[in-house]
Amino acid sequence: MDMMHHIFQPYLDQFVLIFIDDILVYSKSEEDHENHLRTVLQVLRENKLFAKFSKCEFWIREVTFLGHVISGDGLAVDPSKVEAIVEWKRPENVTEVRSFLGWQDIIEDASKEGLGCVLMQYGKVIAYASRQLKQHEKNYPTHDLELAAIIFALEK
Secondary structure, eight states: OHHHHHHTGGGBTTTEEEETTEEEEOOSSHHHHHHHHHHHHHHHHHTTOOOOGGGOOOSOSEEEETTEEEETTEEEEOHHHHHHHHTOOOOOSHHHHHHHHHHEEEEEEEOSSEEEEEEEETTEEEEEEEEEOOGGGGGSOHHHHHHHHHHHHHHO
């Protein structure tokens, strides 16, 4: 991984992303993309590295990379990664709620400045969210701010 980052250093975050041995090349135009692909393949060749053709995808407008769908429209979570949660049956009793909450953790907090929350699964962070308090919310008592943080976390 260090080698890949080293050899592609001039191009990282310009038109190349590297994750271990995966290379993602992105461009604004087809002409730029052709040049970027040529550059990446040349760098590989110069360093005696090879791309297995059967694992390559060229000229695609949307790609799934590290659990996200990347396209000209931006970045989105891969629907297959959240399908189980979306399809999860709504808990109807305390036992089912406890079962669901045992599977993941939602940690929320509030201060006089903002609200924040973290969604974790098996002790690993899945998502963060936070926001500043609106001017009128800064006057809320602590228990109302904590409740606002819970509502914010559940809505996110």
